[in-house]
Each structure stands twice: as C-alpha cells, then as structure tokens.
Amino acid sequence: MLMLTHTYILQNVLSVAGINNYDKDIFIYNIVPDLLTIHPDINSQQTHKITRPLPISPLYPKAAYIMFHLLVDDLAHYGLISPVIPDEFNPDSLGYSYIKGKPLIRSILDFQKKASQEISYNEAAYRSHLIVEMIYDLVIIDRLISSKTIELLTEAVRAAYEKGIDEFVATINWLYGLDKADIREVMKRAHSYMTAEKILKTMTIEDRIRLYAFKFGLPNDDQLKIDGIKKLFLQAKELLDDNELFLRQTSDAVKKYGWLPPII
Incomplete structure (x- = not known):
C-alpha cells in the first residue's frame, strides 16, 4: 500500500487503542520502508526484507513503527504475516492487493498486446496488485481528508527533520545498517517534497496513470x-467497493499478532 494508506491505518489503530499522546514523528517511521527508496542506491527489497518478528532494541523504540508497516504490507501482499519474504513470486497470492487485482490480469494482458508490448501472466499479476495499491488511497480520499491524514504525515516529516533527525538516523542505521549520510539525504529530500500541497497534487487518477x-x-x-491505462485504473476502482474490510481486517490481524506501540 502507499504511504497515506499506511498512515491512515496506523492513525486508526492508535485511535481505537485510545492512544493520543505520541511523538508526531512516529508516522514517518511508519513509512520508512517506502520512504528510503527515494534514494537511488536503496531499493524496496532491502527495506522490506526484514525477519518478522524482530526484537526491537530499547535504544530505538520507534523502529516498532517500521515493523508495523511491514506487517501491513505482509497482509496486503500475502494475506498473512510472513516470517520471511518468499523468494519466489506467487501470482496466486492470497493478499488483499492480489485478490482484488486478479480480475485485472486479463485486462492488463489485453492492453499490453494492443500496445505491442506483451508481458507474461506473472508480470501482469504483479502489475495488477500495483494498480490496486495505487488507486486504493484515492478510493478512501474522503476519509483521509476528514481524518487530516495528509496534515499528520507532513507534520511527521517536519518533526523528524527539524527536531528528531539524529534519533531517526540512528534508528535507521541500527535497523538497516545504511550509511548515515544517505539516511540524512533521504530526510532532506522528504522534507522538501512532502508538503501538504505537493501530496495533494499526487492525489488524482491522472497522476497515478502518469506514474x-x-x-x-x-x-x-x-x-x-x-486511455488504456485509465480504463485499468477505473476497473480497479470498481473492484474496491469493500475497501473498509481491508482496513478492519488488517487492524484486527496486527492486534492478534501482538504488535503494540512502544512505550516511549
């Protein structure tokens, strides 16, 4: 799922648990596995391939929010929380994004054939789940706005960059072993482009089609x-009429797994 969906899910889990007193920057930790990939030398395989569960050092408690992101991704991709990322791609995965994307596979194959750029079934399955995830936060946009999720995320970026950068760098360095200069560069870029105005500009189907x-x-x-890509996105949108179900099931599954926000 994309960053705003991850933010909204954590926002709701904390709210249901009655937790309202927390550092603003926890929401930036929650999107770290995706955020780090804005650096050209860091890829999603590096940021997502962490064994679950991972004991969190008491010196770096906010790493727990990075793990929360990975648990949510597991549910979206595999339908369960997996100790390790499977080495082989499974087009028949039982994750929400793949189940919802399955009706798109034939449409994607047909589109690629018409475009004279045919792809394999597995590649079409992979792309189908991406389309689902790219349209999902547009489907729940009204909830994101009413919950002020965008503002929450931009405040988290500012808090992490302006007040908590040393803690952030130390935590990411501990968890991933990444160069501290690279981590600082990621946050510098995030602080520059993750403003409410710029995020809102990405919240259109036209922007997702372009991406x-x-x-x-x-x-x-x-x-x-x-136009062909737009048809795929509109088809995906129609498939997400039960989007609230994923939010509820994910929150319940993470709670059942035993994830708890750290005491800071």
Missing part, C-alpha cells in the same frame, strides 16, 4: 495508451 506509465516504460504522450 504507472513511467514505471513500465509506456509513453505519456500516447493518448491511446494513456
């Missing part, structure tokens, strides 16, 4: 291809 086209080497200036 999808860029990621998979499809021309943004070919209107026929752009």
Whole structure:
C-alpha cells in the first residue's frame, strides 16, 4: 500500500487503542520502508526484507513503527504475516492487493498486446496488485481528508527533520545498517517534497496513470495508451467497493499478532 494508506491505518489503530499522546514523528517511521527508496542506491527489497518478528532494541523504540508497516504490507501482499519474504513470486497470492487485482490480469494482458508490448501472466499479476495499491488511497480520499491524514504525515516529516533527525538516523542505521549520510539525504529530500500541497497534487487518477506509465516504460504522450491505462485504473476502482474490510481486517490481524506501540 502507499504511504497515506499506511498512515491512515496506523492513525486508526492508535485511535481505537485510545492512544493520543505520541511523538508526531512516529508516522514517518511508519513509512520508512517506502520512504528510503527515494534514494537511488536503496531499493524496496532491502527495506522490506526484514525477519518478522524482530526484537526491537530499547535504544530505538520507534523502529516498532517500521515493523508495523511491514506487517501491513505482509497482509496486503500475502494475506498473512510472513516470517520471511518468499523468494519466489506467487501470482496466486492470497493478499488483499492480489485478490482484488486478479480480475485485472486479463485486462492488463489485453492492453499490453494492443500496445505491442506483451508481458507474461506473472508480470501482469504483479502489475495488477500495483494498480490496486495505487488507486486504493484515492478510493478512501474522503476519509483521509476528514481524518487530516495528509496534515499528520507532513507534520511527521517536519518533526523528524527539524527536531528528531539524529534519533531517526540512528534508528535507521541500527535497523538497516545504511550509511548515515544517505539516511540524512533521504530526510532532506522528504522534507522538501512532502508538503501538504505537493501530496495533494499526487492525489488524482491522472497522476497515478502518469506514474504507472513511467514505471513500465509506456509513453505519456500516447493518448491511446494513456486511455488504456485509465480504463485499468477505473476497473480497479470498481473492484474496491469493500475497501473498509481491508482496513478492519488488517487492524484486527496486527492486534492478534501482538504488535503494540512502544512505550516511549
């Protein structure tokens, strides 16, 4: 799932638990596995391949919020919390994103064939789950706005960069072993581009189509291809009529797993 969905889920888990007194920057830790990949030398395989559960050092308690992100991703991708990331890709995964994306697979294959860029079934399955995740936070946009989730995330970025940067760098260095200068560079970039105004500009289907086209080497200036991608996204949107179910099931599963916010 994308950053705002992760933020909204944590926001609700804390609210249901009656936890209202916390450092603002915990929400930036919660998106670390995705945030770190804005650095050209850091990829999602590095940031997500951490054994679950991982004992959290009392010196770095906010690492627990990074683990929360990974637990949510496990549920979205595999349908369960997995001790390790499977080495082999499974197009029939029971994760929410893949189950919801399954009806898109044939549409994606047909689209790619018409575009004279045919892909495998497995690749289409992978792309289907991405489309689901890229449209999901647009589907719940009203809830994100009413819950002030965007403001919460931007405040977290400012808090981490302006007040908690040393703690952030030390925590990420402990968890991932990344170079401290690289971690600081990530936060510098995040502080620059993760403003409420800039985030809101990304919350359109047109922006998601542009990102999808860029990621998979499809021309943004070919209107026929752009229209084809839009049809895929609109189809995905129709498949998410039970989006609240994922939020509830994820919160329940994480609680059952035993994740608790650290006492700081």
